[in-house]
Amino acid sequence: LRSGIPEVVYAKNKDFDDVILVLKRSAEEKGIALATKVRREHILKLEREKEDITKNLNIQDYEFIVNHKACTIVLKRRGYKQKIHGKIGLLAAGTSDIPIAEEVKVTGGFLGCKVIHSYDVGIAGIHRLFEPLKRMIEEDVCCIVVVAGMEGTLPSVVASLVDIPVIGVPVSVGYGVGKDGKAALYSMLTSCVPGLVVVNIDNGFGAASFAALLARKVYKP
Amino acid sequence: LRSGIPEVVYAKNKDFDDVILVLKRSAEEKGIALATKVRREHILKLEREKEDITKNLNIQDYEFIVNHKACTIVLKRRGYKQKIHGKIGLLAAGTSDIPIAEEVKVTGGFLGCKVIHSYDVGIAGIHRLFEPLKRMIEEDVCCIVVVAGMEGTLPSVVASLVDIPVIGVPVSVGYGVGKDGKAALYSMLTSCVPGLVVVNIDNGFGAASFAALLARKVYKP
Amino acid sequence: LRSGIPEVVYAKNKDFDDVILVLKRSAEEKGIALATKVRREHILKLEREKEDITKNLNIQDYEFIVNHKACTIVLKRRGYKQKIHGKIGLLAAGTSDIPIAEEVKVTGGFLGCKVIHSYDVGIAGIHRLFEPLKRMIEEDVCCIVVVAGMEGTLPSVVASLVDIPVIGVPVSVGYGVGKDGKAALYSMLTSCVPGLVVVNIDNGFGAASFAALLARKVYKP
Amino acid sequence: LRSGIPEVVYAKNKDFDDVILVLKRSAEEKGIALATKVRREHILKLEREKEDITKNLNIQDYEFIVNHKACTIVLKRRGYKQKIHGKIGLLAAGTSDIPIAEEVKVTGGFLGCKVIHSYDVGIAGIHRLFEPLKRMIEEDVCCIVVVAGMEGTLPSVVASLVDIPVIGVPVSVGYGVGKDGKAALYSMLTSCVPGLVVVNIDNGFGAASFAALLARKVYKP
Amino acid sequence: LRSGIPEVVYAKNKDFDDVILVLKRSAEEKGIALATKVRREHILKLEREKEDITKNLNIQDYEFIVNHKACTIVLKRRGYKQKIHGKIGLLAAGTSDIPIAEEVKVTGGFLGCKVIHSYDVGIAGIHRLFEPLKRMIEEDVCCIVVVAGMEGTLPSVVASLVDIPVIGVPVSVGYGVGKDGKAALYSMLTSCVPGLVVVNIDNGFGAASFAALLARKVYKP
Amino acid sequence: LRSGIPEVVYAKNKDFDDVILVLKRSAEEKGIALATKVRREHILKLEREKEDITKNLNIQDYEFIVNHKACTIVLKRRGYKQKIHGKIGLLAAGTSDIPIAEEVKVTGGFLGCKVIHSYDVGIAGIHRLFEPLKRMIEEDVCCIVVVAGMEGTLPSVVASLVDIPVIGVPVSVGYGVGKDGKAALYSMLTSCVPGLVVVNIDNGFGAASFAALLARKVYKP
Amino acid sequence: LRSGIPEVVYAKNKDFDDVILVLKRSAEEKGIALATKVRREHILKLEREKEDITKNLNIQDYEFIVNHKACTIVLKRRGYKQKIHGKIGLLAAGTSDIPIAEEVKVTGGFLGCKVIHSYDVGIAGIHRLFEPLKRMIEEDVCCIVVVAGMEGTLPSVVASLVDIPVIGVPVSVGYGVGKDGKAALYSMLTSCVPGLVVVNIDNGFGAASFAALLARKVYKP
Amino acid sequence: LRSGIPEVVYAKNKDFDDVILVLKRSAEEKGIALATKVRREHILKLEREKEDITKNLNIQDYEFIVNHKACTIVLKRRGYKQKIHGKIGLLAAGTSDIPIAEEVKVTGGFLGCKVIHSYDVGIAGIHRLFEPLKRMIEEDVCCIVVVAGMEGTLPSVVASLVDIPVIGVPVSVGYGVGKDGKAALYSMLTSCVPGLVVVNIDNGFGAASFAALLARKVYKP
Ligand SMILES: Nc1ncnc2c1ncn2[C@@H]1O[C@H](COP(=O)(O)O)[C@@H](O)[C@H]1O
Ligand SMILES: Nc1ncnc2c1ncn2[C@@H]1O[C@H](COP(=O)(O)O)[C@@H](O)[C@H]1O
Ligand SMILES: Nc1ncnc2c1ncn2[C@@H]1O[C@H](COP(=O)(O)O)[C@@H](O)[C@H]1O
Ligand SMILES: Nc1ncnc2c1ncn2[C@@H]1O[C@H](COP(=O)(O)O)[C@@H](O)[C@H]1O
Ligand SMILES: [Mg+2]
Ligand SMILES: [Mg+2]
Ligand SMILES: [Mg+2]
Ligand SMILES: [Mg+2]
Numbered sequence A, B, C, D, E, F, G, H: 001l002r003s004g005i006p007e008v009v010y011a012k013n014k015d016f017d018d019v020i021l022v023l024k025r026s027a028e029e030k031g032i033a034l035a036t037k038v039r040r041e042h043i044l045k046l047e048r049e050k051e052d053i054t055k056n057l058n059i060q061d062y063e064f065i066v067n068h069k070a071c072t073i074v075l076k077r078r079g080y081k082q083k084i085h086g087k088i089g090l091l092a093a094g095t096s097d098i099p100i101a102e103e104v105k106v107t108g109g110f111l112g113c114k115v116i117h118s119y120d121v122g123i124a125g126i127h128r129l130f131e132p133l134k135r136m137i138e139e140d141v142c143c144i145v146v147v148a149g150m151e152g153t154l155p156s157v158v159a160s161l162v163d164i165p166v167i168g169v170p171v172s173v174g175y176g177v178g179k180d181g182k183a184a185l186y187s188m189l190t191s192c193v194p195g196l197v198v199v200n201i202d203n204g205f206g207a208a209s210f211a212a213l214l215a216r217k218v219y220k221p
């Protein structure tokens, strides 16, 4: 019954060589491949040894695109052009939330979405929120992914301000009772504002892949 | 920035008279009003005293529609016709999940969605799942709300079978470590299948209102 | 080293007769006495038997003042006039939070504070918040007690808008992961907005007694 | 009352020398010995110093067999032949679950079971599950050990498909609410599919030793 | 792929009429049917109205067998004889564990097992344990189900004494940190004695259905 | 509506360069800037490279003031003089609580408070407590911040001895059930002594910023 | 190896008739018998039907001694005299802790200890503590049982003041994070004052039976 | 009111120099001093630099006694002889529990107790338990400290076998639900065997200091 959506490599518990090989195999099949939650040392290793790896694997027509913040690797056939299937909004509450927001951005792009984003718009400076929200409404995004750690209030506030579906992504930053992201998760789950759903703590990939499915639904004419 | 979506009364901690009054005020404004999580004794009281209440409040052109399983009350101007903005799918894993599934159905209908549902399709009898999924694909629903308690597996299984956005609703049935619904919630949150988001335990309203927003996005031509 | 603050009876686990006797003893000493968290059946019993109790205990110069929502009983010598030591603000997010807000109001009044309050100003209707905040600034309250259940966002939002100390009171309403008030508590504790402190879930008394101590500090010229 | 089952060394908190000595003593008594949860640095140390150790301990007729993924060490008299007492099935949901699955495989083999295994058959690609299940039925395994992290759905799905006893092993991979394996554990415990029991998170040894006892029961003619 | 094992009705969240109807349908198909976790008031209602129900449903050739402690109802065609497929042992630690132990006994019997049981053999009087263990070894049971609340030690002790597979069932009796059965569950899961697996708290049904599958494996010659 | 309180940089998840740049920008605007929760390696880096940094950023009229225990950095225009707005008390229970106490001291000073402190006055040596409390009463502090890990008793004891508002700061020292500071947090939240509020575990900044707001309220003549 | 200590009936999950029968059997053997955690309705039933029960069971030489607060029943042969083996101290922090303190008192007396007690000496009125402590030192009690709910501070404070072994009993009174007694338990466990041990929440029986064993050790000359 | 018991340094969060200085000051006052939970790197540093430290601090008449397993340092005036005040028993369940058992042994010795110990007597090999228990009874120890991780069963079993007070020490070894020692703690707290009390996870010091107080009570003639 399924189709379309290309597979994404979850690299966290994989060996370096396995990650690269799976990326190669996927990219040869679909033209492009993505790995998320890549370990920092693997990212650095790839950058150091990119040339050798490319030669050894005989993938000179492909290029690696690394996002340090997001901890993602894309392998793409040169000249490959992603088809765009829709537009999604993306907000991050604080600077500590940017790595997960970037995971959303990279995954969303990979899955064919134009991602309109704005970071550092948390409620401690709530006035910064209005301009990007207005832009997202004008751009007619199909949904807004809102990334927030600590007390995770931003998704509720956004959902209370707009009539666009909001996907909250709790983040495991902070300390004390907020250290593992559960305070943010529970805050989002118990929000009494309608129009808000949630994914697992730090699951930028999950939010983006849901948003992409949704974008295709909206886009389909 | 907001609009459209009519307000829903959360009746759990409200007095009977307050619930009825807010419903009246809302229905007079919009033609229709909904209360969810109504206490069982208030449902019964309404049924016993419906006539008196109608007379006292002078709302003879309105009718009360009660759903016992869902614990919801709708107050509707006679002849009022809901505009339909889209279609959503609805699945429930076991018979214990039906009350929350009915909350989804009633709220979804109230918010202008045609709701195509099928109950008792949990993984203990997984073969019963295929027929309703096929129907939902044919009907081209914009998303599927999947209600499940105990170990909450069904949303993952559904999301693995179709390319339609899935909204999981964990339910607080069961006993032992599953008694408060957290096992189901965590199971849905940690699912490695893409295309699945979650709302709070027992939050049928939240799933339906998100689905309705999404339906309008898709519907809008 | 201590002084001033009159004792308050915590009635939750006390027998009816004990509550009344301690109130009598306190009121005879200070002119006024307060019991909080009185069990609903004891409130009703007092109302039914007020006359007999008054006669039996020989406290005809005293009057009982019961607050049903707050579950409090005040016993006051007729003609006794509370001295006012300051002003505090009080906000409640939803209708379900009113009982705890009323506990704050009664306790604050008992401890000599003028309490300026406004209810039902949660973020689902955030525009309703600005008028009461403006009034509290004009009245120059020494602090604002903010009562909120569910995801407990309101204290953060208030603290982000004003430079007045905010005391958050989480409330144990709601369901799912919000059922026991911990989601609200954790949300308030992890707020990244400065100027916000917290008391135990449902502890209206604690917030009011802290606010009263603070009010005396401010009031003292 | 007990007998048969040889002891297994739990090496996690033991010093290197202690692990090796206990293995030696056990192997001299029974012909073969096993250590599980050996620390990575001890595994590497053994490989570096195997020859010296063998000479120093005077165990030249014995050989060390190391499994890097499983973090196990077997010490075996050369020529020693394990008696086979039965057959067990073994499935792993994802690549991250392989280390614990290998612990099951090594321990099962050590305890005299033929282990028929198949990895990477999780529900994200549920169709890959049917072939190995058919093989296990044909081989008439006495039970199936199913290893799964994240949301831990696979054991439920397997138990719903076959009439063979299933032993679920939750794994502590993943992140967010799934980080410590409790989501997988609770999901397995609350499964409403009959025929499924559970061991502690990451306890491959426990699952295998139970399976081995069971295999002897079945095997015994 | 499945077969044999008849379905069992989980009655906890079902209406009385639904429970009886499902039992009727099942019994007509298989000759016998079982409902577990029946609510106390439904058990009493059945006993009061047994005759009417039998007449109304036209099931005069069937008899109801109620177990008050276990909260189970069996509906059986008169003269129907269960085939026996094997033998299982059953131990309960304290008198408070008897209801769940009885659920094991009834379910085990329903699934075709001879159940050899002994209650009140907890470690506070550990000497009472040896006689029943000896009998179970002599009877050659295929496994022992051990039911225990509070600190849940008994399954570990039994597994340390015999070479028979042990299935631990934690029970939600007790108070303080033991109130919900998690102390017992965790104690069983972390036991360092091999040969012990666990089911959900209070899940007598789960333990018995696993034991029955296992018994068939052993029995099959 | 807000004003006065200068922003404080939360450095925990920021890159070194970002921390320094934000400090520079803030200090140029207000004359002084503060970063808290600076990572140890960043503190050391700053000390090693202070001169280069100062030259490169062209901030020779500014000086860095580092507090190793508190993990704070202040950047201050030479000659800048903080205005004092009030006095706060500060107590720490044990030597392990000093880092967080120092965070309170530095932040309090930064926000214009004179901070009167006394460390190592926990209840294991309760007699050491009386002298500093007397001094704080004489100095007429507006509130007392009490920092305590382990069982977190000190704030309750202090609040029981004085009529000054107390702000408890739980600390994540210790081990076993006290390892993450929750035992201390819960102890403070459930204290039955009036006049005590709480901030997040290890949140010295939050306590100090609340105290500073409060001090301004009191100070204002 | 064991001896002396008579068994105590844990009545919480037992039927009324069973409790009475076990008491009878025990009392006939030892002259005296005790049941703890008796359900309130069973206490009342005993009082109503005492005469009939005595007659029916033919135990006219025995008397029932009921303690309503403690929820205990003692059955004692008339004229039976308990031998005293030592002295223990007993303190309760608040009035809500008295039921559990009474369970300690009754059990301690039953096990042959003179119990010197003082209630309502919690830290909110810490000065009331000194007099009873002095008396206990003079009486040379072998240990002090300290019963406390809410934040459970009293045991720490007592242990810091005396060189007598202290046994803390956490109590499940209160609300919010203190509702189930875990805040009190954790506070006692993490206390850094030496000389303090703990029993389960509400386990007055456990504290008293430990104290009695200890008293015998001390008493033995 | 207090006396006798010398203070013990809790070294976990202290700098190396502070630990040594406090030891020196204490040893000069009492002849002997003890630090517990010393960090491994500090233990090693002391061993490397012992001579320099001794010279620099001018403590040549003192000797350092380090216990690597216990992570303790004793500083003792040469020739100083500890007075013995009693005897305590000490049991450890597994080899992983030895570090905490050694903390008990060192602290017990430091506080003037003769400590009779036996390790590796857990229930997986329950027969090894009887010999040491017999010895402890013969030596007439005043109490037995029982150290156990994983499921923490040993203290219950010991308490069920002897009439000597038992102090359980849960240990944070193991993995899965037993990783932080809570399974062991809860198991001990919920034990229904009388005569058992508990200290915090890994708190060997607490158990020993309680035992020492108790020993003095018993010893005192
Ligand atoms: N079942 C429900 N669960 C959670 N929120 C709800 C539910 N029903 C209505 N609401 C929301 O609760 C708010 C109304 O709360 P109230 O003013 O207390 O009636 C609205 O924002 C609704 O969107
Ligand atoms: N006591 C029980 N606990 C858990 N599951 C049960 C229990 N009794 C029956 N079941 C399972 O629940 C399912 C029936 O659910 P239902 O269709 O709701 O009656 C079957 O798969 C049974 O195997
Ligand atoms: N209040 C209590 N809490 C915990 N255990 C108890 C209590 N009262 C009695 N016991 C113990 O429970 C056991 C009796 O259990 P039972 O056979 O169920 O009556 C005895 O070992 C007692 O030592
Ligand atoms: N291992 C330990 N665990 C808990 N408390 C300890 C430990 N060692 C010493 N203490 C206590 O900690 C206090 C000393 O703390 P400090 O002043 O930080 O050295 C004393 O009251 C000791 O009784
Ligand atoms: Mg919205
Ligand atoms: Mg899908
Ligand atoms: Mg503010
Ligand atoms: Mg099956």
Ligand SMILES: [Mg+2]
Pocket (backbone or CB within 6 Å): D002, E158, E159, E160, E161, E162, E163, E164, E194, E195
């Ligand atoms: Mg065994």
Ligand SMILES: [Mg+2]
Pocket (backbone or CB within 6 Å): C002, F158, F159, F160, F161, F162, F163, F164, F194, F195
């Ligand atoms: Mg005070």
Ligand SMILES: [Mg+2]
Pocket (backbone or CB within 6 Å): G158, G159, G160, G161, G162, G163, G164, G194, G195, H002
């Ligand atoms: Mg003491």
Ligand SMILES: [Mg+2]
Pocket (backbone or CB within 6 Å): H158, H159, H160, H161, H162, H163, H164, H194, H195
């Ligand atoms: Mg004993």
